[in-house]
Amino acid sequence: MTTLTDPEPGRTTTRTDAVVLDGVTKTYTSKAGKVDALRGITHTFGASTFTAVMGPSGSGKSTLLQCAAGLDRPTKGTVLVAGTDLAKLNEVELTTMRRSTMGFVFQSYNLLPALTVFDNVALPLRLAGVRPRRRDVLAALTDVGLDGHHGRRPAELSGGQQQRVSIARALIAQPQVVFADEPTGALDRTTSHQVLELLRRSVDEHGHTIAMVTHDPVAASYAHSVIFLEDGLLVGHLQHGTATQIAAMMSELER
Amino acid sequence: MMLLDLSRHTVRRNIAPYVGSFVALFLGVTLIALTVEMITAVAEATSRLEPGDTRTRLQLDDLASMFGVMSGFSGFIAIFVVASTFSFVVSSRRRELGLLRLVGATPRQVRRMILGESLIVAAVASLAGCVFAHLITPPTLWLAHERGLTPMKLDPPSFWPTLAIAFPLGAVVALIGARSAARRASRIPPVDAMREAAVERRRMGFWRLVVGLLCLGGSLTMLVTMGAVTGELSLVLGIFAPEMLVISAVCFGPWLFPALARLIAWPLVRRGDVTIRLARDNVAASAKRTASLAAPTLAISAIGGSLLLTLGIAADWDHAINQQYLNAPVVVQGGERTGTALATSPAVKVADASASTSITLIDREGERELEDAQTVDVASAVAARGLTAVRGSLGDLHGHTIAMSESYAFDSGYRLGSTMRVAFGHSKPVDLKVVTVVKSAPSLYGDLLLPPGLVAATPDRWFVIPQPGVADPVSTINASLRGTSGHAESADAWLAATDADLRKNNTFALWVLLGPSGFYAALAIANTLLMGSLQRHREFVATRLIGATERQVRKVVLWESALVTAAALAMGAIISATVAVLVGRSLGSGLDGMPIDIPWLGLGAIGATCLAIATVAAVAPTTFMLRRVHPSQAAE
Ligand SMILES: Nc1ncnc2c1ncn2[C@@H]1O[C@H](COP(=O)(O)OP(=O)(O)O)[C@@H](O)[C@H]1O
Ligand SMILES: [Mg+2]
Numbered sequence A: 001m002t003t004l005t006d007p008e009p010g011r012t013t014t015r016t017d018a019v020v021l022d023g024v025t026k027t028y029t030s031k032a033g034k035v036d037a038l039r040g041i042t043h044t045f046g047a048s049t050f051t052a053v054m055g056p057s058g059s060g061k062s063t064l065l066q067c068a069a070g071l072d073r074p075t076k077g078t079v080l081v082a083g084t085d086l087a088k089l090n091e092v093e094l095t096t097m098r099r100s101t102m103g104f105v106f107q108s109y110n111l112l113p114a115l116t117v118f119d120n121v122a123l124p125l126r127l128a129g130v131r132p133r134r135r136d137v138l139a140a141l142t143d144v145g146l147d148g149h150h151g152r153r154p155a156e157l158s159g160g161q162q163q164r165v166s167i168a169r170a171l172i173a174q175p176q177v178v179f180a181d182e183p184t185g186a187l188d189r190t191t192s193h194q195v196l197e198l199l200r201r202s203v204d205e206h207g208h209t210i211a212m213v214t215h216d217p218v219a220a221s222y223a224h225s226v227i228f229l230e231d232g233l234l235v236g237h238l239q240h241g242t243a244t245q246i247a248a249m250m251s252e253l254e255r
Numbered sequence B: 001m002m003l004l005d006l007s008r009h010t011v012r013r014n015i016a017p018y019v020g021s022f023v024a025l026f027l028g029v030t031l032i033a034l035t036v037e038m039i040t041a042v043a044e045a046t047s048r049l050e051p052g053d054t055r056t057r058l059q060l061d062d063l064a065s066m067f068g069v070m071s072g073f074s075g076f077i078a079i080f081v082v083a084s085t086f087s088f089v090v091s092s093r094r095r096e097l098g099l100l101r102l103v104g105a106t107p108r109q110v111r112r113m114i115l116g117e118s119l120i121v122a123a124v125a126s127l128a129g130c131v132f133a134h135l136i137t138p139p140t141l142w143l144a145h146e147r148g149l150t151p152m153k154l155d156p157p158s159f160w161p162t163l164a165i166a167f168p169l170g171a172v173v174a175l176i177g178a179r180s181a182a183r184r185a186s187r188i189p190p191v192d193a194m195r196e197a198a199v200e201r202r203r204m205g206f207w208r209l210v211v212g213l214l215c216l217g218g219s220l221t222m223l224v225t226m227g228a229v230t231g232e233l234s235l236v237l238g239i240f241a242p243e244m245l246v247i248s249a250v251c252f253g254p255w256l257f258p259a260l261a262r263l264i265a266w267p268l269v270r271r272g273d274v275t276i277r278l279a280r281d282n283v284a285a286s287a288k289r290t291a292s293l294a295a296p297t298l299a300i301s302a303i304g305g306s307l308l309l310t311l312g313i314a315a316d317w318d319h320a321i322n323q324q325y326l327n328a329p330v331v332v333q334g335g336e337r338t339g340t341a342l343a344t345s346p347a348v349k350v351a352d353a354s355a356s357t358s359i360t361l362i363d364r365e366g367e368r369e370l371e372d373a374q375t376v377d378v379a380s381a382v383a384a385r386g387l388t389a390v391r392g393s394l395g396d397l398h399g400h401t402i403a404m405s406e407s408y409a410f411d412s413g414y415r416l417g418s419t420m421r422v423a424f425g426h427s428k429p430v431d432l433k434v435v436t437v438v439k440s441a442p443s444l445y446g447d448l449l450l451p452p453g454l455v456a457a458t459p460d461r462w463f464v465i466p467q468p469g470v471a472d473p474v475s476t477i478n479a480s481l482r483g484t485s486g487h488a489e490s491a492d493a494w495l496a497a498t499d500a501d502l503r504k505n506n507t508f509a510l511w512v513l514l515g516p517s518g519f520y521a522a523l524a525i526a527n528t529l530l531m532g533s534l535q536r537h538r539e540f541v542a543t544r545l546i547g548a549t550e551r552q553v554r555k556v557v558l559w560e561s562a563l564v565t566a567a568a569l570a571m572g573a574i575i576s577a578t579v580a581v582l583v584g585r586s587l588g589s590g591l592d593g594m595p596i597d598i599p600w601l602g603l604g605a606i607g608a609t610c611l612a613i614a615t616v617a618a619v620a621p622t623t624f625m626l627r628r629v630h631p632s633q634a635a636e
Helices: A061-068 A091-101 A117-127 A134-143 A159-171 A189-204 A243-254 B002-013 B015-047 B054-092 B094-102 B107-146 B160-186 B206-228 B233-251 B253-271 B274-285 B287-325 B336-344 B378-385 B406-412 B473-480 B491-534 B537-545 B550-588 B600-628 B631-635
Strands: A017-030 A033-046 A050-054 A076-081 A102-106 A177-181 A210-213 A225-230 A233-239 B330-333 B348-362 B368-375 B389-392 B401-405 B419-423 B430-438 B448-450 B461-466 B487-490
Touching: A017 A061, A033 A061, A033 A076, A033 A233, A050 A061, A050 A189, A061 A076, A061 A177, A061 A210, A091 A102, A091 B107, A102 A159, A117 A134, A117 A159, A134 A159, A159 A177, A159 A189, A177 A189, A189 A210, A225 A243, A233 A243, B015 B054, B015 B107, B015 B160, B015 B491, B054 B094, B054 B107, B054 B160, B054 B233, B054 B287, B054 B348, B054 B368, B054 B491, B094 B107, B107 B160, B160 B206, B206 B233, B206 B550, B233 B253, B233 B287, B233 B550, B253 B274, B253 B287, B253 B550, B274 B287, B274 B550, B287 B491, B287 B550, B287 B600, B330 B473, B330 B491, B336 B348, B336 B461, B336 B473, B348 B378, B348 B448, B378 B461, B401 B406, B406 B430, B461 B473, B473 B487, B487 B491, B491 B600, B537 B550, B537 B600, B550 B600
Parallel strands: A050 A210, A050 A225, A102 A177, A177 A210, B368 B448, B401 B430
Antiparallel strands: A017 A033, A017 A076, A225 A233, B330 B461, B330 B487, B348 B368, B348 B419, B348 B461, B389 B430, B401 B448, B419 B430
């Protein structure tokens, strides 16, 4: 059992590609007609990288994330996570895969109101049939700056604190990749900064991989690289951009 | 282990959605447990009875089987009600369950968790229901005696049979109810954790489809059989077919009810205002909720409606039979000396005596059962009561023989030529040969007919054919009966009185059979609607935010519940009408004419009560919620 304070160096860096999308297309069919949410995306999220996915609303960011995480099946194309083709897995195998290799963080913190902070963080391990070690869970909470909050219920925490609990939960099982959809969308500047710092640190210090959807250039500037989506297509790429550069690229694309 | 632990946690913290399930199950188990207590009380009373007290024994036996049927109905209704409430629990926790899937719960784990939670709720509710039923048994027994339901005052029974029967039954009802909800929960995809509003897909589960088709097939078979057979078999089918139809309608509910509601709304929308349109769209879009709301209403209206109609038609049939076969224009009721007076009266041509007695049937296993029988004089019965043989010959009815009605033969499985072992009172059993099967006419000569001389029976009724030329037979015969307890009336008057009596008994039976489960269904419908409305807090607030007035929201809710209830009632009416038409056709065949008296009042009362409850139960919580919220809360 590994913990955040006791990382296994090199464990996630032995594979260089955490998530590989190859020609991913997603078409939603409903009564109102067809919507091409993704129109052929090919991209590789390298291991131990922090990638931001940007684009205007409705450009397909969330869809991209969901397809990459196996929450939704692409209409065409393949998705490899940690070398496994998701299309070859059934629902139960996908679930098992998800709990061992993926973590999730969302705009709405998505904690179970019935459980304490401790139990929320320990939940993925318990679902996987692993008896969580108290020491590990507490360490994960310390790592996100929530010392001594383990006995509280989500309702007794601020938004930023809840988001940090969900990050601790996402990281507890040492996933290969963490998917985050607008994790700071509901937070103010100061708390956003704390959360983003935390994410960045988990990549730099513990070698995690993060794919984060955002529409905020400041949030995107914490990432190593930014990819830009528009209308379901990958339209741009930026390495180590500052918030100003990212914002400039965004407005250029939107023009 | 872990999941049960999680279940325990989540039930404790998510008490609110389970309150509805608890209430539904608690009431259902209370009802079932109460009938078990009554049956136990009856059984204990029977075992203490003097061996010779056959009358009371017969009455108590009937009572026990009536309570049995009643608890059957209660259990049946309870399954639908409890299933509806569990289904609400699942839909109100959609996001949470999606989240569990997202962080690694397999579909199986989610299903087990919901089942675990349901079982915890079921255990507590069942136990509470049993205890509560035991507490209210003494006053219920008192009331039953007061109302003339029991022949004597019954003592409260011991608690253990109740616990042993009703408690597991409650758990079974809950499990059946929770099964489909849990299955549905396990199919919630992990993405739902991220979606604000999830539109449920109406994909039909495999088992639901199988059960739906099986029940539809079964009920269609029953209906076809009902159309083909004549007589009382169709009555039996008429009691069971509605339940099967209800089950299949509920299985196909997510398609059926929205479609029906749409159809009902169609003429209203064309000239109505925006609220009707909105209501129709809501009802059609949330198919699962619509189906959950409609199920209890459908169950009670279909079962109540068809039972009401079937019993009414049975009475119409009895009346028509009596009218067709009764040839004697005068009916006399009286005691011992009446018979002698009739025999010597010059105005009387035939006095056909009907003498009832009870006999004990002993089957091959030595099991004893009490039955009513009559002794008849064949020649006079043929003349006065139109006694007609269907099989065998009436002429053979002498010595150690017996005759039975067609429907009794069908029910019991005895055939022409079979031997029945019968005991009269305390005497030694004798073997009687079935020599003829006669047309059924329960009010005229009952089900079992014995030749005279086999057993001493005192006549209490005579069907009299006067001598030709007697001007006013009724008064003439009454005159010759002076000094005896006898009283003559015209056949028409007797027929009318018999008919009224039968209908009164039917009404009573209906109240006993359906009263408790109807009351339960009423509470349950209110409970389900309440859950449905409370769940939509956010939606109501959002509707307010986009500019709907409080009144408009209330009107939408009102229309929605009216549409759902109307759809359920329409389906209930279709089921009841189909069953009634078939029962009517099958009973009426072979009769010269059978005027049907439709109990509009009772049917109307069922419909009106359902609509009234639905309206109040949907609008009251909405009003309450709207009063306490402000549109700004939608932004939360
Ligand atoms: N479940 C769905 N059914 C139909 N269309 C959808 C669904 N989810 C997303 N879409 C459509 O796909 C497109 C991309 O959506 P999304 O990935 O959520 O965009 P973003 O997250 O960038 O705002 C949008 O046009 C949206 O309307
Ligand atoms: Mg999005």
